[in-house]
Amino acid sequence: MLTARSLSEAFKENLEAEKGKVILTQYSDIDEKGLYGDLWLIATTNFIEVYKQKGPEEYSLRISVSMDEVLDISHQNLVGCGVLQATTKNDMVLLLQYSNSYSRDFNYVARALNKLIKLDENERSDFAFHHIEDTSKSYCQKCGRIIPEWSESCPACIDKGAILKRLLAYAWPFKGKLILLTVMMLLGTALDLVPPYLSGVILIDKVLGERPLNAWQMLIWVVIGLFAAQFLSTLIAVVRGRMAAWLSASLVYELRKKSYEALQRLSLSYYDKRQTGSIMSRLVHDVNRLNNFLIEGLQYFLVQVLLLIGIGAILFSINAKLAFLVIIPAPIAVLLSYKFWKYIWKLFSSFWHRNSKMTAVLNDSLSGVRVIKAFAQEDKEIERFDNRSRDLYQASVQAEQTWATLYPWLSFVLTLGSLFVYLIGGRDVLLGVATVGQLVTFMNYIWRFYGPLQFLSRITDWLTRSLTSAERVFEILDAQPDVVDLPNPIRMPHIKGEVEFNNVTFGYDEHEPVLQNISFKIEEGEMLGVVGHSGAGKSTIINLVCRFYDPNEGEITIDGNNIKEIAQQDIRGQVGMVLQDTFLFNGTIADNIAYAKTDATMEEIIRAAKIANAHDYITTFPNGYDTFVGERGTRLSGGERQRIAIARAILHDPRILILDEATSSVDTETEQKIQQAIDRLVVNRTTIAIAHRLSTLRNADKLIVIEEGKIVEAGSPSELIKRKGYYYELVMAQEIDSGKNGEVANVNEQLA
Template sequence: MSEQQRTSGPGRPGGFGGGPGGRGPMGGGPMGMGMPGEKAKNFKGTLKRLIGYLKPRQTQLILVLLTAILSTVFSIVSPKIMGKAVTKLFEGVVMKMKGVPDAAIDFTYISQIIFLLAGLYLISALFSYVQQYVMAGVAQKVVFDMRQQVNDKLGRLPLKYFDSRTHGEILSRVTNDVDNISTTLQQSLTQLITSIITIIGVIVMMLTISPWLTLICIVTLPLSFLVTAKVAKRSQKYFMGQQKALGELNGHVEEMYTGHKVVKAFGHEEKSMAKFRQINEQLYDSGWRAQFISGVIMPLMSFITNLGYVLVCVVGGVMVTKKSIEIGDIQAFIQYARQFGMPIAQTANIANIIQSTIASAERVFEVLDEAEEVPEAKQPKTLANPEGHVSFADVTFGYKEDTTIIDHMSIDVKEGQTVAIVGPTGAGKTTLINLLMRFYEVNSGCITIDGVDIRDMKRSNLRSLFGMVLQDTWLFNGTIRDNIAYGREGATELEIIHAAKAAHADFFIRTLPDGYDTVLNEEASNISQGQKQLLTIARAILADPAILILDEATSSVDTRTEVYIQKAMKDLMHGRTSFVIAHRLSTIRDADLILVMNKGSVIEQGTHHELLAQDGFYADLYNSQFTGKAITQEVV
């Protein structure tokens, strides 16, 4: 996946641009004529499925529709009523100018009209408020249900789903895409309903005033659409160029920010800045052209609209002189003509937004439709007193159907044994652990613990048997106390401190200003890598599991601390089955059993001394770490 693809997706947080459909600061041009959002692959199917979320709330939606109609109707009839006041005022003025005796302006009638208009506008605003209030509840409830479903689904997805996708892509579907749906349901949907009702209502009211003037007003629409389409087509390529440059700029900034130490260490600041300037200039050029060309739309549309107003005024004036229409109706008609153009532009804009929303919904539904983990056994077995006897019987596995990583592997690990797993990169060491924890399902064969097939156990019960310390530490935003206590629910303060002391973490914790109350940031970058490793070891010690898994657990600590950790781990592993993955072979000399893996198979097994005596692959691997001799033995 390219840098641009990673960083220019819909509404990527932390970027320089806007979200889906060109809603952001640099999204689209005026009147929504910017670059269209991503299109759905199956528009009708996705729309039908999205509507399914609205079906349980039909009553609220009917209420929204009714209030939208009433709000719009009260708003639409107001100009015609106002026209009556204008006509009455005009008649009074004309009578006075003609010198008619007792001629006077009927301010009583006009004031009644004004109060009526105020009441109509107030009622219209009230119905509009009810409409927005109800629709907000509907929209939030829909996205609440959708988020809940997505969250539940993520908990049921196999690990391979997360391994095959970037974190940013998954997060974008859960947050940005769902937010896009929420915004459209809450704002655009009500706006669409109101716009359609306004268009119909305005045409009806204009026809009641004058069919000829209505025809003049409608004739100008094709010209507006033609001009808009021509300009939008020209701006399209520049908007695409803008989004492309925006993605590249986001990618470059993110890359340089995360690797700023390396950039400084190798003196590539000028090269980085030069590339930034180059991309930034491309963005400026595309953005300026896109915004300028799309910005021409409004003046052109205003010009065409004003032509329509001129025609309406000229023809209307002629009709007034012939007394075939009242002057107040002309004033009302001009207001309707102004109202007519706005909802049409809004509808065109919303159509673009809906495209983006359906694309977002499709991405969310793709997550919901993903194949889930193999269902749990109907009558799961549990181990009341787990001993830790682990057996791999003729296990075959591959991450892809056409690629085998582990081929017919059989291992028997007795309870209480410490088993070290060694081998070159890609040999299948971590894969073996993934299978043992049932993060992946075996293709054939079986894995048993104390004679029970792990597929016959609930995943939660199976994983509760294990304590893990991985090379890649994971700590969350919270206190050090909370991070250690994550190992076992309900752990006491004394147990947490005891675990920290056993992991040789207590000393450095107490040197921190807030001790165990020190809050780690999101990346836990306010403590060293070695200290993070000590905390994860303390967490495993607190968990007190039946089986331990240590994947390069001491790779990030210094040699002296490693000695202390080895002693603590030796005490912890006493009487427990332990799986230790290690590259530094000096750390696993005392293991009860060493499994040497290569290309998915166990090619040698035995104790450290037995394997050295065999003078095989392990001996070659071990000697290369201490004598600098390269591995010469090739295993096929």
């Protein structure tokens, strides 16, 4: 955990007197030798300097560069660290190195310094630099702890009472049944306490011991009593079980439904920050754990506490001295149980970890079985699996053997208490102070007394886990989407399709812009081609047009209206996408084509498929349009999936169409069919197309070339070819790669 550092005020004052007003200061944790140390970067109105801090008031100057000499400040991320460099008029200066803990800060510092060097001295003194709070690591404002990934709030500071209260609120609609359930659980437990008393004090002492005249009659009544207790206990267990099953399913259904609704409302940025597995785990495991807590756990807890009190009272009422003997070892039993479970948990944790590693290898090899066979690597895979399997075997042996060793000893230690009861109680029976029935009753109750004790030794762990699960589920329920509609958004049921970007800057992480000052305009019905290397920011433009994210700076307009002011439903309803990695839902081909228009007629589905060049291959399948596509569409080839996506877009009939590498993963023949389908699709629609195969953009009205998040070229394809800049180089590089004479001729044609 990092603690906030600050520069000595006295040193700062001295510095200002000599070098001008201090504008920004930034601490770094690595010294010039690469060791952990204390370095300061200080920018004054006249200088950028680096000082090494040797003591609270002791600073020594390492580097000093005149602000007027600096042309550029850059930061470079290395491995586990980064460096800040200054390019001056004569040289390049390595200012300092910093660990990854400060890379975000130096990113901001570099941006601020680059603004600063462009100002004159007077303007610099008015420059305000603010440290940006780091929200990515999410430190708890209260205790300073880092908040774990699975949580939105600090688990140490969460108000457990408030969570419990909120949790109970979810069970409130079922309060009547829950109270009934609790009463039945208590009744069942009370009935369980009857047999030991009947068979001990009553049967042994009163009937068999004293042998009264009506002993036979009493014996019959004892047996009837035992039968009744057993019968009622069973009956209650059945009714309670059935009611718990209904309650449990209802509560899980409600919680899961609410969580899933909340998930669907959230923006894409929520999913960017979390792994799919983690979200799924909340909906599956955490909801189940909450259910167990509410339906079984709370009642169980109540019963265990009442059992402790109840049995304690019975024991004391029968024989106070013996009862003390039972209670004295109780703290030791609790402590031993606590230590035992903690130790065992660590061993089983290792076992589960190794188990998941072995499963991962198994999953890997089964998924990649074709590759294994193709490269004849069966023996290597057997060895890999064997290694993991042996690891698991060792962990399993250790955990199970430890369990097998320690658990009987724990039980043995716990039985020692009962031996004392035998000894002292037996002596009392011999002396005639106690009865045999009392002793037998004690022995029957004693085990029921230690059970709740063991449970209570793990109560903190159980409660923490349950409340943590509650917190994880509530985090989903409480999460607010980043992209929200205004209170009265502009409704646009009929978008024309004019799209404009005005100086748009955006980064998924705000301090690392992916797009910088992007401006372009697409007229209604025009096609814009976006070209650039992988990672240049092309797909980000699409994400912004769909308003999956909002820009950090600048504005995007559709038909002259700021996209932030338009109802999201209207934008999404009129934007269609055909992506490189087509996602098909598990269902039939017809279901997938009609995904965005569920009321589509069969004729419409077939027409859309025909336009998309998909109809011919669909009809070759035995089940035609009723063919199940398999999970994620794996039963179809890439080209077939792509054409279904185009048919889906055709049926959706969007005003703005987005094509993201729609033809990049198919063979030439399929590409032609897809291209033909796309040509039909783009007519009279505003289209934004991203393509690596530049030949597919030759019909574009305009092209923009993106490099490192900036537009480096814009114009029509023929203009850009004539300009012989970035686009020309990209086209030529592809021509050489593909060696297609026809396409070279096409370039020459455009040049002419």
